[in-house]
Amino acid sequence: MTQSTASGFATGINCMDGRVQLPLVNHMMSTYNVSFVDQITEAGPVRYFNMPEDATQTDRDIFTNMLARIDISVHHHGSKVINVTAHPDCAGNVVEDDKQKIQLLEAKAYLKEKYPTCTVEAVWIWPANGEDWSNVTCITL
Secondary structure, eight states: OOOOSOOSEEEEEEESOHHHHHHHHHHHHHHHOOSEEEEEEESSGGGGTTOOTTOOHHHHHHHHHHHHHHHIIIIISOOOEEEEEEOSSOTTSOSOHHHHHHHHHHHHHHHHHHOTTSEEEEEEEEEETTTEEEEEEEEEO
């Protein structure tokens, strides 16, 4: 049996879209040499980090729940890395890519402030040629 040199946890805040799950996990495991990635998934999660004041109670509850799950990952699993992601063609956050990238950077700023001891990275998951989801690239913003 070969023993892995990877250890520990990282936290991935990712869209529930199945096309982006494995790319983020693989990116985090190889980039940060971790054994496990706690997945915090929602449809279009970056839209929750800078909600308007008139946001619905449901959206506020979803965000509160996301934060509770991130807290578990950071405080109980000892995660030192948080990645927040977005991708084109998101059914849960139907806005232009440029808007999503702004939301992604806002989410990163929020998470850096809330979890100052963690490394926080914003990742845009891009399919090859803009449409080949079998070959994606993780781009750090």
